[in-house]
Amino acid sequence: MIAFENLEVRYGATAPPALKGLTLTLDRGIVGLLGPNGAGKSTLLKALLGLLRPSAGGGTVLGIPLGAPEAARLRGRIGYMPEYDALIEDASAYEQVAFWGELSGLAPEAARDRAHEVLYFVGLDEARYRPVSGYSTGMRQRVKLAQALVHSPELVFLDEPTNGLDPDGRRRMLDLVLRVRAELDTGVILASHLLADVERVADQLVILDQGEIKAAGSMAGLRRALARRVELRFLDPLDAAQEAALTELGAVLEARNGLYDLELAETDPLGVFRWAEAKGATLVQLTPRHDRLDEVLLRALHPVRGTGLRPTPPEAPRPDQAEPAPDNAVRGTGLRPTPPEPPRPDQAEPVPGFPSTMGASVREER
Amino acid sequence: MPIYAPTLPPAPDLTQGHPPVLVLMRFDLARLWRQKIGRFFGFAFLLVLIVKLAVIYVKYLLDTNVALRPMQDFARTVLAHGADFQADLLNPTSYLLWFLVALVGGGLVARDTLYRVRPLMYAHPVAPKDYLIAKLGFASALPFAVLLPFVLLPWAMSLGVAGIHGPVWPTAPLRLLPALVLISVLMGALAVGASSMAATPRAGVGWVLGLVLGLSALAGMVHGLTGIRAVDALNPILLAESWPQLFVGVDHPLMGWAPALLGTAFHIGLWTFVAAKRTLPSEAVI
Numbered sequence: 106m107i108a109f110e111n112l113e114v115r116y117g118a119t120a121p122p123a124l125k126g127l128t129l130t131l132d133r134g135i136v137g138l139l140g141p142n143g144a145g146k147s148t149l150l151k152a153l154l155g156l157l158r159p160s161a162g163g164g165t166v167l168g169i170p171l172g173a174p175e176a177a178r179l180r181g182r183i184g185y186m187p188e189y190d191a192l193i194e195d196a197s198a199y200e201q202v203a204f205w206g207e208l209s210g211l212a213p214e215a216a217r218d219r220a221h222e223v224l225y226f227v228g229l230d231e232a233r234y235r236p237v238s239g240y241s242t243g244m245r246q247r248v249k250l251a252q253a254l255v256h257s258p259e260l261v262f263l264d265e266p267t268n269g270l271d272p273d274g275r276r277r278m279l280d281l282v283l284r285v286r287a288e289l290d291t292g293v294i295l296a297s298h299l300l301a302d303v304e305r306v307a308d309q310l311v312i313l314d315q316g317e318i319k320a321a322g323s324m325a326g327l328r329r330a331l332a333r334r335v336e337l338r339f340l341d342p343l344d345a346a347q348e349a350a351l352t353e354l355g356a357v358l359e360a361r362n363g364l365y366d367l368e369l370a371e372t373d374p375l376g377v378f379r380w381a382e383a384k385g386a387t388l389v390q391l392t393p394r395h396d397r398l399d400e401v402l403l404r405a406l407h408p409v410r411g412t413g414l415r416p417t418p419p420e421a422p423r424p425d426q427a428e429p430a431p432d433n434a435v436r437g438t439g440l441r442p443t444p445p446e447p448p449r450p451d452q453a454e455p456v457p458g459f460p461s462t463m464g465a466s467v468r469e470e471r
Numbered sequence: 472m473p474i475y476a477p478t479l480p481p482a483p484d485l486t487q488g489h490p491p492v493l494v495l496m497r498f499d500l501a502r503l504w505r506q507k508i509g510r511f512f513g514f515a516f517l518l519v520l521i522v523k524l525a526v527i528y529v530k531y532l533l534d535t536n537v538a539l540r541p542m543q544d545f546a547r548t549v550l551a552h553g554a555d556f557q558a559d560l561l562n563p564t565s566y567l568l569w570f571l572v573a574l575v576g577g578g579l580v581a582r583d584t585l586y587r588v589r590p591l592m593y594a595h596p597v598a599p600k601d602y603l604i605a606k607l608g609f610a611s612a613l614p615f616a617v618l619l620p621f622v623l624l625p626w627a628m629s630l631g632v633a634g635i636h637g638p639v640w641p642t643a644p645l646r647l648l649p650a651l652v653l654i655s656v657l658m659g660a661l662a663v664g665a666s667s668m669a670a671t672p673r674a675g676v677g678w679v680l681g682l683v684l685g686l687s688a689l690a691g692m693v694h695g696l697t698g699i700r701a702v703d704a705l706n707p708i709l710l711a712e713s714w715p716q717l718f719v720g721v722d723h724p725l726m727g728w729a730p731a732l733l734g735t736a737f738h739i740g741l742w743t744f745v746a747a748k749r750t751l752p753s754e755a756v757i
Contacts, residue, residue, distance in 0.1 A: 181595070185591065189587050192588075193586055209596065212483070281475075
């Protein structure tokens with residue numbers, strides 16, 4: 106659906122890059138683009154729409170190269186819901202949705218019919234003839250979603266769709282996003298700084314910060330990895346040999362005061378008991394660590410936090426994870442694996458605690 | 472509680488639509504309709520047009536009615552004749568027209584800036600040149616549409632009541648229509664350029680009026696100080712008034728062909744360039 110390599114975007118020739126050499130491949134689905142304000146999410150969407158020309162690198166969206174002459178035609182296949190209020194205040198929802206439909210290539214009469222249908226789809230059937238200046242925030246967000254869907258795009262970019270909405274409004278908007286994916290078979294890129302929104306609807310995740318991809322992968326992979334996090338306590342402190350042997354169980358994330366945080370290689374915790382018996386250690390506590398996604402996000406964004414964390418060793422592919430993929434692309438996650446490289450002196454340490462399946466699926470180049 | 476549709480059927484064919492330029496211009500026309508300024512300007516221009524038509528009939532009567540012959544000398548002193556009369560068919564409305572162009576054209580680009588819809592337009596299959604052509608086209612079509620009846624109706628009436636020897640020359644439209652095109656493009660370019668520099672429609676009106684009146688004052692001062700008439704080519708009001716005079720060939724036009732051509736080309740080029748720069752996608756998204 107989308108692929109880009111070494112994508113760099115600047116606002117002006119002398120300005121620092123807003124996107125710093127991003128490399129990523131995304132499959133069709135709902136992709137959560139997550140990051141704090143100013144991370145580069147909107148810039149990335151605008152670059153993918155062809156509104157900003159890459160200063161270096163490039164990519165393809167729906168098979169069309171970024172910056173190509175046919176980019177204008179590509180925009181007819183994409184819907185864009187901007188973050189800000191891009192509504193024509195003196196026009197009704199019906200008038201402006203029909204206008205955006207015409208601008209996408211619909212004939213005038215078809216655009217008017219379509220405006221009725223799509224406004225009904227987003228739940229604005231009754232209010233569609235009123236000027237949008239009198240709309241609530243939730244209704245305004247739905248008008249923006251309607252204009253993004255009016256021409257049945259193959260891919261829709263939703264930039265902070267739940268901005269300013271109350272919990273009920275957020276739930277309704279996210280339900281609509283799920284319906285867009287499920288019923289219309291439209292790919293969705295959802296940019297948000299709200300983790301709960303992304304967690305609820307996305308099946309792929311990209312974490313951006315300061316114009317760089319901090320992590321990316323499938324939500325299923327992330328959840329699987331989170332399910333394998335455990336905390337172990339032994340009756341007696343482990344000796345050096347036993348500590349070293351802990352890596353047989355999986356990645357050791359943290360060790361403090363006789364407590365060991367591990368990301369197990371196997372989902373079955375019985376292996377831990379077998380390991381303890383074999384090594385002569387008495388296991389007195391095995392607690393599943395139900396890390397929330399926000400903890401993972403914080404670790405990705407602030408890798409220096411949490412002293413005493415050890416970097417995750419590279420994980421060997423497990424038999425149940427191995428899937429045939431052309432060109433070293435990992436299907437399912439839709440992300441390209443990073444070829445194993447020796448760490449460079451200037452390379453940042455791997456994000457501690459971030460699931461290794463996620464970290465390995467992204468190649469970030471500067 | 473909103474009611475949601477069971478599902479959304481696929482959209483019809485996307486290749487049947489009109490070109491983006493046409494869609495944008497039609498939407499601007501709908502906006503103008505919503506502004507409800509048509510009544511005042513419609514009444515004002517209609518009044519001027521009725522007076523012009525009445526003058527044509529009076530001139531016809533003076534030429535043909537024996538009873539009115541004693542008034543002919545008086546009429547000659549108060550009414551224009553020949554080429555001056557033909558040129559005047561467009562000129563008396565120019566100030567009112569500049570005001571209309573400022574009110575409508577000042578908000579053309581500024582309203583999109585205020586509502587932040589331009590980036591969304593560019594997120595559709597709309598190129599910056601489509602946007603610019605649509606805005607320039609609409610801003611130019613407005614004065615053209617307003618002034619067109621001032622050329623055609625007096626001509627048709629003159630032909631109708633007096634034939635080819637009436638007060639309006641039979642060839643008047645051939646001379647006045649090119650002038651009208653130049654005036655319209657000049658007004659449209661200036662309005663769109665000024666509007667592109669404004670953040671709100673009201674500021675856009677101010678920009679247009681400020682540029683028109685400011686440049687007129689500047690050109691007048693420089694002309695007064697130096698005595699060089701060609702400086703008047705900076706003055707958009709004089710430029711607009713001089714084109715009908717040049718095309719119909721009055722004896723003493725406000726300025727010559729060369730200054731009028733250079734001045735008009737300068738204004739159209741400068742304000743189109745400003746508008747093009749101010750409506751680039753990069754400008755729109757920052």
